[in-house]
Amino acid sequence: MLTIGELAAFVGVSTRTVRFYHSLGLLPEPSRDASGYRRYGAEDVVRLSRIVALASAGVPLVRVGELLEAGEQAFADGVAEVDADIRAEMRRLKALRSTLADLDSPDRLALPRVLADAIETIRRAGAPGRYVDLYRDSWILAHALYPAEVRRYLERQSTSTWSDPAYLDLQVRMLLLAEAPADDPRVAQLAADTLDWMAGQEQEDTLEDYGELFSDERANRIMTAQWIMTPAWDRLSELVLAGMQERGLGPSTPEDPDPAQR
Amino acid sequence: MLTIGELAAFVGVSTRTVRFYHSLGLLPEPSRDASGYRRYGAEDVVRLSRIVALASAGVPLVRVGELLEAGEQAFADGVAEVDADIRAEMRRLKALRSTLADLDSPDRLALPRVLADAIETIRRAGAPGRYVDLYRDSWILAHALYPAEVRRYLERQSTSTWSDPAYLDLQVRMLLLAEAPADDPRVAQLAADTLDWMAGQEQEDTLEDYGELFSDERANRIMTAQWIMTPAWDRLSELVLAGMQERGLGPSTPEDPDPAQR
DNA sequence: GCTTGCCTTGACGTAGCGTCAAGGTCGTTG
DNA sequence: CAACGACCTTGACGCTACGTCAAGGCAAGC
Numbered sequence A, B: 001m002l003t004i005g006e007l008a009a010f011v012g013v014s015t016r017t018v019r020f021y022h023s024l025g026l027l028p029e030p031s032r033d034a035s036g037y038r039r040y041g042a043e044d045v046v047r048l049s050r051i052v053a054l055a056s057a058g059v060p061l062v063r064v065g066e067l068l069e070a071g072e073q074a075f076a077d078g079v080a081e082v083d084a085d086i087r088a089e090m091r092r093l094k095a096l097r098s099t100l101a102d103l104d105s106p107d108r109l110a111l112p113r114v115l116a117d118a119i120e121t122i123r124r125a126g127a128p129g130r131y132v133d134l135y136r137d138s139w140i141l142a143h144a145l146y147p148a149e150v151r152r153y154l155e156r157q158s159t160s161t162w163s164d165p166a167y168l169d170l171q172v173r174m175l176l177l178a179e180a181p182a183d184d185p186r187v188a189q190l191a192a193d194t195l196d197w198m199a200g201q202e203q204e205d206t207l208e209d210y211g212e213l214f215s216d217e218r219a220n221r222i223m224t225a226q227w228i229m230t231p232a233w234d235r236l237s238e239l240v241l242a243g244m245q246e247r248g249l250g251p252s253t254p255e256d257p258d259p260a261q262r
Numbered sequence C: 001g002c003t004t005g006c007c008t009t010g011a012c013g014t015a016g017c018g019t020c021a022a023g024g025t026c027g028t029t030g
Numbered sequence D: 001c002a003a004c005g006a007c008c009t010t011g012a013c014g015c016t017a018c019g020t021c022a023a024g025g026c027a028a029g030c
Helices: A004-011 A015-024 A042-056 A061-069 A072-101 A106-110 A113-124 A129-145 A147-162 A165-176 A185-200 A205-213 A217-226 A231-247 B004-011 B015-024 B042-056 B061-069 B072-101 B106-110 B113-124 B129-145 B147-162 B165-176 B185-200 B205-213 B217-226 B231-247
Strands: none
Touching: A004 A015, A004 A042, A004 B129, A015 A042, A015 A061, A042 A061, A042 B072, A042 B106, A042 B129, A061 A072, A072 B042, A072 B072, A106 A113, A106 A129, A106 B042, A113 A129, A113 A147, A113 A165, A129 A147, A129 A165, A129 B004, A129 B042, A147 A165, A165 A185, A185 A231, B004 B015, B004 B042, B015 B042, B015 B061, B042 B061, B061 B072, B106 B113, B106 B129, B113 B129, B113 B147, B113 B165, B129 B147, B129 B165, B147 B165, B165 B185, B185 B231
């Protein structure tokens, strides 16, 4: 017969744990020897092994008790359920590992992949870091508030826009003009190129989607609270808006049409 | 800017959790709006996402705080460590699944596979269940007390003995004689066959190993406390012992030589 | 005989939140 | 404009599954 320490060591738990299971009624109190020590038999080894296996699978102890008292069929069903939970947990851990791999990158951590990739490209193309950060932050807030909408928006145009080098180049040039004066000749040039790019786009609902997404009053406050307007961008915005109306492009709403300029 | 509920929903935790992280200093208290509500920015989204990822990987929150305050290199090292822990956890879960599969079988749960298989064979061959159970229980106790020794003993002779159909057949016949009278002719026959089988064995250290394993005083008390001697087995034991000395077989110690007869 | 280690019961401590309680506020709806 | 439900605030207590002393008795080896 085994002492509590020998039993505990064999199944890989502490003596405190065994006594705790006694107090819960999970494991019956065994008989005592002359000096009052608990003495365990093979049956206890088996029962404790079962408890420990289930507990280490994360099954709440109350549930473990239920399972051990249940009939053969109910027990088997319960164990099958536990097994399914473990498989789910393994999938969760697998997904978690890929999240951990992105833990040092704020973009990948809080944004859909398409956007994170686009922002990284923009950053690497030489756009000023401080403004790229602000740009990213506004997207993070938008995504946090309207995950479904942002995702839907991105899905519809991921290939046409956010991975289009031409579009990303326009963004970079815009960000580079952050601290330029409003009458910098590059502003006018960028406005013209932006309009050209828009004209080349097949689907004009791109802009409408954007308008729909940010027609919300609160969303606008969020974006503008993060985003800073500079003289050059104000001018750029004016020029693009004017050009669009001239060419009959863009949304019918009076919303600011160019994502690049929020 | 986000309210606490919006923030919590986005990263997939409760508002209570966010406030708890504030109280631990993991996430800085953000500024409040006019009515005293907390308002969160993109930075908070990123930081909370990091905390939640690490916490859901099982990292203690104190350690999470250390990691977030640490330098880039220390952070990367810490995350790598966490990743290794996750891989270890996945291996643990995989092993646990196979344990769960054996949860309904006391033998496989508490005994090395070789023994469990042998006992199952013996049981299926028609040995009386009650005595097979006692037989198994004594092995479980022995294994619980001396896991390393039992394992070593089994490794040395697993192929030669415990998977030898002839040996297992002797065990079955022995168990079938549990309630037979001492002068049952099958007892003498079994003794003779047992001696023949022993003579056919190449390595006689099989028996010596067994003697070594159970030369311990306490071990003997354990085995005999579980195991019940019947008239037929007493007689069988006598016959085999006498035969062995006659043929000069077995261990030199005065130990009971046949595992089947404990 | 003395030390070292295991056993006994009992009580308090811990992590990571969940869950009221008792209010104030926001946004929509009648 | 009043009311309603859904949010926000702080505070405090509860929960699970044990860990960790505390204070003492017993066992086994030198």
